[in-house]
Amino acid sequence: MIELQNVSVSYGDAIALYPTTLKLHQGQFTVLLGSSGAGKSTLLRCINSLHASQRGATIVAGLGNLANSRALRMHRRQTGMVFQQHQLIGRLTALQNVSMGRMGYHTALRSLFPLPAKDQSICLQSLDRVGLLHKALSRVDALSGGQQQRIGIARALAQQPKLVLADEPVASLDPATAERVLSLLHRICKEDGISAVVSLHQVDLAQRYADRIIGLSHGRVIFDAAPQTLDQASYDTLYEQVPRSSLSVPQDAREERLIDTSFPM
Structure with missing residues (x-):
């Protein structure tokens, strides 16, 4: 479905993601697993070509190389x-x-006016899918963190996407709420045949929901296999395979500082 060919990201002399080649398959629920600063968010954003310093090629089935502006625009439209x-x-x-x-x-001008009835219906259906139709007219800042994340999932669903990219979607939630939110996202993606790439740092959640785990450490892919082959001990071992002397990115240089520009264009 999507192929990354020698994709890398650097900021001056700092390397956030070393050259990486991956194929992401239709219908899979893929988890990018690693600790903070491992390169998960950087790799995730490369799938949507959101890094100005990105090198290499991203190829999407039916659209081609995302270096083409029209292909990129269409890809972002169908990516939540x-x-x-x-x-x-x-x-x-x-x-x-x-x-x-x-x-x-819609065009920028059309977006200044109320959405057509069809679009409003899609949005209401999306809220219903995440169990928050009764909160449709509530201000978002009056909702809990778990409810806000479900609103975020509903917004992605309203795009009627072929692909969902989720960047640490449960990191700010308590364990019980995190379980419910990730379970909801997983169920909807499977029901609708939506491919998903989700970055996590919790090994147990990755094993429970992933079809495939791609482990990252210090900007490199160090594991790529089915979840049943990875446990906490083996992950710790894999993590240590990359010598700390080879680090090119400061531990506190985290991807979360980047400005999100990921709404459809």
Whole structure:
């Protein structure tokens, strides 16, 4: 479905992601696993060509190389994004936030006016899928963290995506809420045949929900296999395979500082 060919990201002399070649398959729920600063968010954003310093090629089936602006625009339209910090507008209602998932299907001028009835119906259905239809007219800043993340998932669903990219979607949630949110995302993706790439640092969640785990450490892929072959002990061993003397990225140079520009264009 999507192929990364020798994709890398660097900032001056600092290497955030070493040259990486991967194929992501249709319908898979893929987890990028690693600790903070491992390169998970960088790799995730490369799938949507969000890094100005990105090198290599990203090829999408049916669209071609994302270096082509039209292919990139179409790819982003059919790719939903879910963020760790939700990226919602607190003063707006849940429905208004979810409606932003439809903006990629309209011109900038048309987006200044209320959405057509068809789009509004899609947004309401998306809220219903995450169990928050009754909160459609509630301000987002009045909702809990778990509810806000479900609104973020509903916004992604409103795009009617073929692919969902989720960047540490449960990192800011308590364990019980994290389990419910990830279970919800996994169920919806499987029901709708949506491919997903989700970055996590929790090994247990990765093993429970992933079809495939890609482990990263210090900007390198160090594991790529089925989840049943990875446990905490083996992950710790894999983590230590990359010598710390080879680090090119400071431990505190985290991808979360990057500005998100991932809404459909």
